[in-house]
Structures are given as C-alpha cells and as structure tokens.
Amino acid sequence: MRISIAMMTAVALAAEPNDWPQFRGPAFNPVSSNAQLADRWSKTENIEWEATVAGRGWSSPVVANGKVFVTAVVTDGASKPPQTGTEYSNQYVAELTKQGLSPKEVEAKVVERDMELPHEVSLHYLLYCLDLKSGALQWKREFYAGRPPGGRHRKNSFASETPVTDGKAVYVYIGNHGLYAFDFKGKPLWKTALESSPIYLEFGTGASPVLKGDQVLIAADAQKHQYIAAFDKRTGKQLWRTNRDIGGPPGEMARRSGWTTPYVWTNALRTEIVTIGPRTAISYDGEGKELWRMSNMTEMPIP
Numbered sequence: 628m629r630i631s632i633a634m635m636t637a638v639a640l641a642a643e644p645n646d647w648p649q650f651r652g653p654a655f656n657p658v659s660s661n662a663q664l665a666d667r668w669s670k671t672e673n674i675e676w677e678a679t680v681a682g683r684g685w686s687s688p689v690v691a692n693g694k695v696f697v698t699a700v701v702t703d704g705a706s707k708p709p710q711t712g713t714e715y716s717n718q719y720v721a722e723l724t725k726q727g728l729s730p731k732e733v734e735a736k737v738v739e740r741d742m743e744l745p746h747e748v749s750l751h752y753l754l755y756c757l758d759l760k761s762g763a764l765q766w767k768r769e770f771y772a773g774r775p776p777g778g779r780h781r782k783n784s785f786a787s788e789t790p791v792t793d794g795k796a797v798y799v800y801i802g803n804h805g806l807y808a809f810d811f812k813g814k815p816l817w818k819t820a821l822e823s824s825p826i827y828l829e830f831g832t833g834a835s836p837v838l839k840g841d842q843v844l845i846a847a848d849a850q851k852h853q854y855i856a857a858f859d860k861r862t863g864k865q866l867w868r869t870n871r872d873i874g875g876p877p878g879e880m881a882r883r884s885g886w887t888t889p890y891v892w893t894n895a896l897r898t899e900i901v902t903i904g905p906r907t908a909i910s911y912d913g914e915g916k917e918l919w920r921m922s923n924m925t926e927m928p929i930p
Contacts (some may be wrong), residue, residue: 641642647652647690676762680755683709684786685833691792694811695757696767698799700785703749707840710781712837716741741742742829744778750785754799772828776803776823779831787833789888791843798860799841802832806843806858816865824849827884835888839900841912842866846902848874848885855889855902855911873922874905 652658661839665673682699683706689696716737723733738744753772757764765847775785790799796816799807803823808816826849836845842857848871856868874883887903892910899918900911909920 635636644855646692646794647688648794649689649791649837650687651701655837655890661881674837678764680757680764680767681783682751682753682786684794686786686835689790689792689797690759691794691797694809695762696790696791696792696797697755697757698786698788699753699755701751701753703751706748707743707781708923709784710741712853713763714779715782728869728903738829741781743776744772744829745774745776748775749773750775752786752801753807754790754797754807754813756797766820768813768815769810770799770807770809770815770818771804777826777831778800778829780829783831783833785831789835789901791836793838793860796860798836798838800834800836800843800845802826802834802847803849806836806863808860808863819858819863819865821847822852824851826850827882830884833886837889839891839898842913844889844891844900846885846887846889846904848887848904850883851890853883853885853904855900855909855915857915867915869911869917871904871909873907873909 637754645659646653649655670672679700682701684697684699686698687813719737719740720733725738728736735788750772751769753769755764755767779785786801788800788802790797792798796808799809803821803826807820808818810816818887831863834846834848838844840859843858843860844855844857846855847853853873854868854870854872855865858864859866875886882905885904890901892899892901894895896911900913902909903913907920907922910918912918
C-alpha cells in the first residue's frame with residue numbers, strides 16, 4: 628500500500644500564518660483562514676502536486692515552515708486490506724447470527740475478517756518530511772520496528788495519530804506505545820516509552836497529541852488504564868499525569884477506550900484542556916487538576 632498526498636494550490640502557496648500544525652488545524656477545527664483556499668478539487672483539479680510514499684496511515688499531514696510531515700506504517704509481508712464503504716462489523720455479526728452461528732463462532736469470523744492482531748504482523752513506523760512547494764521527499768525516519776502494541780480494525784490503521792509541530796520540532800505519538808520528537812532536519816531529539824493497554828475489541832488507537840506551551844498533551848483511554856498526561860516538549864519527561872475512571876468498570880466488554888484528541892480551550896476565565904472520553908467530557912487546568920465534567924450530557928461541577 629501507498630499513501631498519496633495531494634496539496635491544493637492555495638495551501639502550497641500559503642505563508643507561515645496559514646500553517647497547519649496539528650490535527651484539525653491551528654484553531655482545533657477543520658477551518659482555514661486563507662480566503663484563496665479552493666472549495667472544490669479532484670484528482671486533477673486545483674492540485675499543486677501529488678507525492679506517493681510507502682506505507683499506510685490514517686494520520687493527517689501537518690504543515691509548518693514550508694515542510695509537510697506525515698506518518699505511515701509499512702508491513703513486512705501481507706496485511707489485511709483497508710475496509711471501505713459504510714458497512715461495519717455489526718452488519719457482519721447480524722449476517723452470521725442469522726445463519727445460526729454461535730456467539731463464539733461469530734466472534735472468530737469477525738476477528739478473522741476485520742481485525743489484524745499483533746502476532747499477525749511485523750511493522751515499520753515511519754515519519755516522512757516533504758517540501759511544501761514541490762512535494763519532494765526531504766527525509767524519512769523509521770522510529771520503531773516490530774510487533775504493534777495492539778491490534779486494529781480494517782477501518783483503522785496502525786498510524787492513525789496525527790503528529791503535532793511547534794515550527795521547530797515535530798512530535799509523534801503512537802497510542803499504547805510511545806512519544807517521539809524530531810527536529811526539522813530529521814534528527815531524533817528524544818523518545819518516551821508508554822505502557823500498553825488493550826483497546827476495546829482491538830479497534831486500534833487514534834488519539835492525536837497537542838501542544839500547550841512547552842507541554843505535549845495526550846489523552847490515553849484504554850481498557851485497563853485511562854489518563855491524561857503532559858510531557859516536556861524539550862526532553863520528553865512526564866510533567867504530570869491524571870488518572871481517570873470513566874465509561875464503566877474495567878473489563879473486555881465495558882467500553883473504556885477512547886480516541887479523543889485533547890482540546891486546548893482559552894475562554895474569558897482561563898485556559899482549559901477539554902477531553903471527551905467514554906460517556907464523559909472532562910476539563911482540566913494546565914497541571915492536570917479536574918475543573919468540571921459532563922456525564923450523559925449532565926454537568927457535574929467539581930467542588
């Protein structure tokens with residue numbers, strides 16, 4: 628598999644204020660302030676360039692200082708192809724159940740068709756840097772090779788977390804595995820290993836990191852552990868971690884996993900770090916202290 632990256636003309640000509648440094652853009656939403664941005668495009672219309680790089684990944688490209696960064700994973704040998712369309716595993720479960728299969732037989736067939744488990748694949752995790760104006764590959768770095776920390780659904784990838792950049796370094800997060808930092812020339816700056824925990828039904832990970840000042844923030848909700856944490860962007864050292872217990876009791880069938888990217892919200896009162904988790908939204912201050920939460924759409928202020 629390969630990833631094709633197409634950059635629209637207006638983006639390719641954009642100046643630094645129109646950089647796209649993180650998942651959903653500089654304002655944490657998929658909105659650009661560039662008035663010249665094309666509102667329609669195709670494989671041939673309003674395309675400045677197209678580049679193809681090896682690997683598969685659902686991460687979004689990020690742009691800063693004339694560079695485009697994107698992650699991908701190359702699989703040794705065969706890999707289950709992506710699942711397209713609107714059909715999900717639930718439809719397949721209903722079809723198999725209608726055929727009279729037992730729950731255990733249904734589960735086995737769904738896993739066989741839709742899930743790719745760690746023992747089935749060996750991977751190479753890659754970070755690519757391309758030139759914004761031309762699409763030329765400037766460098767690539769393999770930052771991990773081996774078995775993945777968990778499985779994935781065919782509608783997910785092993786590289787679904789979008790990197791984040793401050794214009795000087797780029798920070799890469801692989802859920803249940805670790806954080807990595809590189810400078811703009813591809814030099815590794817630091818890496819921080821993180822503990823692994825199963826994801827609900829082996830769906831895979833997908834929560835992206837964000838920056839708040841000198842902090843790299845992640846929200847990691849899995850079946851055994853749930854937390855939000857901040858790391859020093861200069862060293863990778865953990866600054867603080869707040870554990871949380873949301874979405875039901877620990878166990879394989881209670882959905883405690885989440886795929887949320889933290890939202891740094893500056894309002895009239897303060898700056899908050901807002902996260903969405905299983906059945907719950909929680910806001911924290913810059914040191915990880917809980918400010919408020921909403922559960923089942925009912926606000927529950929913290930005393």
